[in-house]
Structure formats: C-alpha cells, structure tokens
Amino acid sequence: MKITALAFSALSLLLTSAFATPVDLSSGKITLQLNIDLNQDSISTNAIGGEKDLFTFTSSHAVHATPDQVVNDTTPTGGIAGASGTFHFGINSATNSVCYNITLHNFAGEFSSPAVTATHIHEALVGASGPPRIAFPNPQVIGGITSTVRQSVGCVTGPFVTGVIVDGKDTGEGFHVHQIEADPKKFMSDTHSSVALAGAVRGQLA
Ligand SMILES: *[C@@H]1O[C@H](CO)[C@@H](O)[C@H](O)[C@H]1NC(C)=O
Numbered sequence: 001m002k003i004t005a006l007a008f009s010a011l012s013l014l015l016t017s018a019f020a021t022p023v024d025l026s027s028g029k030i031t032l033q034l035n036i037d038l039n040q041d042s043i044s045t046n047a048i049g050g051e052k053d054l055f056t057f058t059s060s061h062a063v064h065a066t067p068d069q070v071v072n073d074t075t076p077t078g079g080i081a082g083a084s085g086t087f088h089f090g091i092n093s094a095t096n097s098v099c100y101n102i103t104l105h106n107f108a109g110e111f112s113s114p115a116v117t118a119t120h121i122h123e124a125l126v127g128a129s130g131p132p133r134i135a136f137p138n139p140q141v142i143g144g145i146t147s148t149v150r151q152s153v154g155c156v157t158g159p160f161v162t163g164v165i166v167d168g169k170d171t172g173e174g175f176h177v178h179q180i181e182a183d184p185k186k187f188m189s190d191t192h193s194s195v196a197l198a199g200a201v202r203g204q205l206a
Pocket residue numbers: 008010011014086101102103153
C-alpha cells in the first residue's frame with residue numbers, strides 16, 4: 001500500500017516543527033531523520049491532487065496491541081489490564097526507514113527496558129519472545145495531565161541501535177526494514193513498563 005502526501009500532511013507539519021526545535025532523545029542513540037526536503041517552498045499546496053508524493057512508503061502496518069498477547073519466553077504474563085495500543089508504521093525499504101504513529105491508552109507505571117527506549121519492534125513470532133530490532137521514542141501524554149492517552153510520532157532511519165547487546169552485538173545492528181516486509185508475521189511491536197517488564201501491550205505486525 002502506498003501512502004501519499006494527503007495522509008501524512010499533518011505529519012509533515014509536525015516533523016517540520018520538530019526540526020525547528022530538536023527533540024531531546026535522552027540516549028542520543030536514536031536519530032530522527034526525514035527522507036524528504038523539509039524546505040517549506042518544496043511542500044506543494046496542491047498535494048491533494050496527487051501531483052507530488054512527498055511521503056512514499058513501500059508498505060504500511062497497523063498493529064492492535066493488547067495485554068493478553070504479552071509473553072515472557074512463551075509464558076503469557078498478562079501485560080497491563082485495560083491498556084491498549086495502536087502502532088501505525090509506514091516503511092520505506094529504499095531508505096531503510098520507518099515512520100511511526102504510536103498511541104497508547106491506559107499505560108501505567110514508568111517506561112522500563114534495558115534498551116535505549118521501552119517501545120520497540122521485536123523480531124518475534126506470535127506467542128514467543130525475541131530481540132528488539134528498532135527502538136522508538138516512548139509515547140508521551142497528550143491532551144492534558146489527567147489524560148490516559150500517550151502518543152509518539154516521527155520517523156527513524158537505520159543503522160538502528162537498540163542498546164541491547166547479544167553475543168557482543170547490538171540487536172539493531174545490520175537490521176534492515178526489508179526484513180519486516182519479507183515476513184511481517186515474524187515481527188511484533190510492544191512497550192514495556194516498570195509494572196509489566198515483559199510488556200504492557202503487544203501486537204504482531206501481521
Ligand atoms: C496518529 O494517529 C492518531 C489516531 O490513532 C490520529 O488521531 C493522529 O492524527 C495521527 N497523527 C498523525 C501525525 O498522523
């Protein structure tokens with residue numbers, strides 16, 4: 001599926017302002033990058049007509065993440081009851097990048113993970129654990145301090161760094177998003193909490 005400028009016009013504005021005020025990513029290991037020309041003059045005001053595809057993805061994935069899908073190894077842990085997540089991904093395998101729009105409802109505790117962030121795509125089949133391959137900035141509360149909704153929006157481009165070292169190698173090292181497109185059911189997204197270390201919510205990419 002191809003996503004064009006129409007669907008992501010809001011994202012372009014958001015990312016433009018994100019560049020004006022650089023995002024502080026505490027680890028410094030994640031780089032927000034755009035594969036488009038952010039020069040305002042280049043953004044077509046007539047994009048609705050499809051004359052310019054400002055954002056082109058080679059695939060898109062919508063993940064419904066729930067607590068019941070969370071496992072440690074193969075043992076269900078229950079996640080955080082009442083929590084849910086929507087992970088939208090737009091992948092561009094030509095540039096090894098993935099844009100994300102992640103929304104969490106009723107997350108509890110603090111984000112907690114040995115990785116650089118607690119919000120990931122892991123390589124893991126349904127019902128099994130597996131290493132994180134891409135780490136995303138943790139969703140932050142939107143809509144006021146009493147809100148139960150958290151969101152994280154942006155794009156990341158490889159080379160990926162997760163901060164998790166297995167056999168002397170970062171689990172993001174050498175990872176390319178075309179591996180997701182080759183077999184999305186081998187991948188899942190989740191987020192981890194101090195009160196649900198194995199995961200608060202989780203969902204397969206396919
Ligand atoms: C992200 O997704 C939410 C719904 O899940 C939507 O309301 C919001 O507009 C989206 N943001 C962008 C930048 O696409």
